[in-house]
Amino acid sequence: MPAFETSSPLPGDGRLPLALGLAGLLPFLAGAAAAWLAPVAWQAMAIPAFLAYSAVILSFLGGVQWGVAMSLEPAGSDGFRARLLLSMVPSLIAWPALLLHPLTGAWVLVAGFLLVRLHECGRGSRELLPDWFQSLRTLLTVVVVACHGLVIWRLGVA
Structure with missing residues (x-):
């Protein structure tokens, strides 16, 4: 995958999306370390907190797709309807994951993040979303999945 770049025009300071994305990783990194x-x-608190934050962020990614549909897809088009419907999937994965055993829930959340990323890499999303967004989302997804891997490993060891 290409390194993070901001070659596509960004409003204002092009470093802001990167800074916000990296800041959003802090709870994942702290939770996995804890x-x-x-x-x-504290581990007994850190793991549920990690999973809850993960569910919130996965739901947020669905909201991003809702915003893309509302602002970039022609209203009433097949793409508009499909993206709106798909924007609900992350929340419908995230919330039930919190009701499962933590180990199973962590795996479900990983699957959710990977499914969202696959959708973002699809042709329809590549055509609508700027290159800097694709690069940033790849970086963030790799770190998020790695943090989940550490938590999954810990839950398997416990």
């Missing part, structure tokens, strides 16, 4: 390094009592 699952391994924190005292046991």
Whole structure:
């Protein structure tokens, strides 16, 4: 995948999306680290907090697709309807994942993040979304999935 770039025109400071995206990774990184390094009592809080944050962010990614449909798809088109319907899927994956055993829920959330990324890489999204967004989302997804991998590993060891 290409390195993060801001070759597409961005409003204002082109570093803002990168800074906000990286800031959004902090709870993932902290939660994954706490699952391994924190005292046991804190680990018991860190893992559910990690999973809850993951579910929130996965739902947020569905909202991004809703916004893309509303602003970039022609109203009433097949693409508009499909993107609106698909924008609901991340929330419908994230919320039930929180009701499952933490290990299973973490796997479900990983699947959700990967499905969203696959959709973003599809032809219809590549045509609508700028290159900088694609690069940023790839970076963020790799880190998020890696953090989930650490939490999954910890839950499997526990």
